Amino acid sequence: MDALAVGSIRDKWIAHLARELRKVRAQAERLSLKTAPERIIHYIESVGEGGVLHLNQSKKDWAAEPRPHARSALSRAGADEKAGAAYHRR
Template structure:
């Protein structure tokens, strides 16, 4: 199937500056929920861009505990793998959808050859760095309630947050067990600190 670059460039500005040589090498593929696109320890051979669905970076501790390091529903995922000798996390489809797969060597060449694409990539990575810093700040919060508050106020619209995943999945993003998240949410509801309406959580305490 032909890739509609005109539409993609309009919907995703970072793709507008892709050199023609790189566009010719891109493959669009469907993924199914739970599919493993790459495993920890494998050598990266491509760069993934999520068009629909969801892809997650999942890290497991020696005790088997899972932490979601990145969750992407639109855009590039696992950017750090571009210059890494191996993946440090599993790359898993959290929901069925579509991704673009850029061959790693061609992607690297495009960054060297196209100043426009290189600049767009730098801007993108700067945004990812800010989000990573915010996430690290959140994980440093000592209590589950503080992590919930931080997520609502920094990831939402300043008043509330639409959680686009299950509570168990959100717990993994917050670095909590799902039991700890459920207990914290219950206490926050009982004290009037939050209001929940489906996937919407509003912070009321401040």
């Protein structure tokens, strides 16, 4: 039996690949942005819901991941929070 001939398995695999492709394309687009604030806003808009990014870790840990430079991301997050941006930790 060919696994890709089974409709539900094939459809789930196609959906999985489509999600991964969108995720990688968004990462590539984000990395092409010139400034950390632009990359942070893009990340929030592409990953967050309704302009809100729900973190399951501290902002410092999130900023240390391979995205914009950790220090600029953390300071930008603090400045944005003071300006009214919503960062929620789960």
